[in-house]
Amino acid sequence: MIRRTLAAIIIVVTALALLVVAWPQLFGAARLPILAQLVSLRGAAASVGFGIVALLVIVALVSARVRRFAASMAAIMLVFCLVNLVVLSARGFGDTAFADRTDSDVTVLSWNTLGDLPGADTIAQLAIEAGADVVVLPETSRAAGEAVAALISDAGLPMIAHTTSYDEVSKARSTTLLIGVGLGEYTVDELARTTSVLPSVVASPADGSGPTIVAVHPVAPIPGEMAHWRSDLQWVKDACSGDNVIMAGDFNSTLDHYAGLGVAPGAAVGNCVDAAATTDNAAVGTWPSAAPAVLGAPIDHVMSTPNWRATGMRVITTQDDSGSDHRPIVAQLTPAD
Template sequence: MFRRLLAAVVLVVVAAVLLVLAWPQLFGLQQAVGVAHVVSFRAVAAVVAVGLMVIFTLIGLLFHTPRRLLAGLAVLLLVFALINTAVLSVRGFGNASAETQTESGVTVLSWNTLGDVPSADTIATIALDEGADIVTLPETTEAMALEVSILMKAEGRPMWVHTVAFDQVSKARSTSVLTSAELGEYSQDTEIGNTATLPTVVLRPDDGSGPTIISVHSVAPVPGEFDNWRADLDWLAAACSGDNVIMAGDFNSTLDHMTGLGTTAETTLGDCADTALATGNAAVGTWPTTIPALLGSPIDHIMATENWRVIGMRVLQDRDTAGSDHRPIVAQLQPAD
């Protein structure tokens, strides 16, 4: 009797833990220590759950005494894996299709370069191949960004360069953004504030006619930075305010972490909506490049306000050996009107 009661308690506790890890938003724990890390890797969690389910099932077949408990645990792990798989399926395992872009469209490329590790030629080649009008480069110094712009100009694609560096000690504390000369001149908004630990660049069009451009680098949820990580997401949600904003970069956060930070049910952060979610690419991992994309964490994003319609988005998986631990992402946007 006591053994059955103990088994029931164990199953209830495990079920509760797995429910929190599968859908922490239900309890408002999506930004909690530990939970935030597990939910970042839903695919890995599902694979581990299936592995444990198989092990428990085999043990249960070999030994009679714990069979009911192990069978119950196996069922819970299977349900946990299925929930994660369902969430990932809804978000999309990859969709490279795109509509034809017109002259009024804008192409956005974003790549965390891990402190200038990929060559300027590599970055410029991708930007030119994709026809990028906006290139956001977290962990990229002004010197590297200028070198990229020189290479692009030589190919008939002149770009303006803007950089914010919190210091010159670590390249990770620089964020750069390149904007096509065709978009007009931009100036940095130095009054809006910034993300806490790593810099974000906010550009406003000088003539007021183009989109506000935000090149993002929020800090990762590592020990000692959790409060700053949460504050960064809140700040980014507030920064995406208005009817014409494009925001891209390394958010160090998945869609789960951003739950509740959109102004409406259709937006992700503030007034901005995630392009990967809109195109069926939101389950494709952008970090790290050392594991397959479908097992990785989708923490890099391109977002835009509702005046932009997403006609294509991709996670570029052919640059995993270029040196960065992040994958480049690209999105094509078209005016919604």
């Protein structure tokens, strides 16, 4: 009797724990320690879960003594895996189709370069191939950003580099934003404090007629930085409170983490809609590049206010051996009006 009661308690507790992990938003827990990390890796969690299911099924088949308990645990874990697969399927495992580009479109390339590691030539070539109007480069130094801008400009796509650095000790403490001159003149207050630990760049149109462009880099949700990470996400929400904003970069967060941060209908954060979510790409992992994309965390984003709509987006997997631990992403934004 005691054994059955204990088994029932374990089953119930496990089911509740897996429910919290599968959908922490239901409990307002998506930005809490441990859960924030676990929910980032739904694909990996489902993969591990299926392995546990297989192991439990084997145990149930070979041991009559624990058959009912093992079968119950396998069923619970299977439901957990299926919930994650349903969520990932709804968000999209990748649609790389792009609509025909128009003269008013803006193409945005974002790549956390892990301290310039891919090299200026590789970054520039990727931007040229994408026809990028905006290039967001977290963890990229001023020197590398200027070298990339020069190479792209030499290819006939003139760009201006803007870099904000909190210090020169680590290249991770720099974020570079390149803006094509065709979008007009932009100004950046490089001394402005933005996200708490790693800098973000806010570029405003000099004549006030274009979109505000934000290169985003919140700190990662690691032990010791959780409070900063949560405040950074609040900063991201506030940065996208305007009517005409394009935002891209390494957000160090997935759609699961934005519960309660969206303001406009369908928005992920503030008034900004995630390009991946509207193009069936939001389940494609961008970090780490060493893992298959289906198992990774989709933490790099291009977002925009509803006056823009994503007419193409893809996670680039051809640069997985370039040195960075992130995959680059590119999105095409078309005026919605």
